């Protein structure tokens with residue numbers, strides 16, 4: 001398969017693991033193929049040491065199409081990837097990581113959005129405005145992951161997000177993009193912005209409407 005995205009997913013996971021964003025088995029990455037199915041990380045594998053066989057191919061309806069170990073299970077958060085792919089037909093990759101910064105910053109807001117600082121890095125997420133007034137959607141974490149996925153579908157159908165990223169409170173970020181390379185960039189950009197918000201708070205710089 002010459003459009004096999006798994007080597008790119010393995011490389012991204014190793015990079016995120018080294019950043020401390022996919023510690024242990026945390027987080028999950030997926031990439032969608034032209035037939036609508038997607039490869040997603042299996043549950044319970046160390047993200048710093050993934051192999052191309054540590055993925056399961058899933059149909060849009062959730063049916064398992066291809067797997068290497070009979071006992072393997074798709075990521076526990078597969079329903080969120082399904083939600084993102086159904087909402088955004090142009091999305092070809094969906095990446096989800098658990099950073100300390102995302103967990104801390106998600107506690108700064110009680111409302112369901114996080115205002116973002118109007119910094120240059122927003123351009124990388126597609127925001128090309130002078131002094132942009134942009135927020136990242138925030139969702140509550142639920143033990144039952146399909147409930148998170150349903151809330152994402154429900155809100156985004158009514159109010160599409162202005163950036164391709166969301167934050168799950170006390171949990172982590174999810175981004176989606178038209179390629180695996182872009183998704184990797186988006187994770188890095190969003191994590192940069194979250195670090196900025198954390199550092200800004202430490203030195204007493206407020207982000208408008210956040211503090």
Ligand SMILES: [Zn+2]
Pocket residue numbers: 026027028077096097098171172
């Ligand atoms: Zn997660």
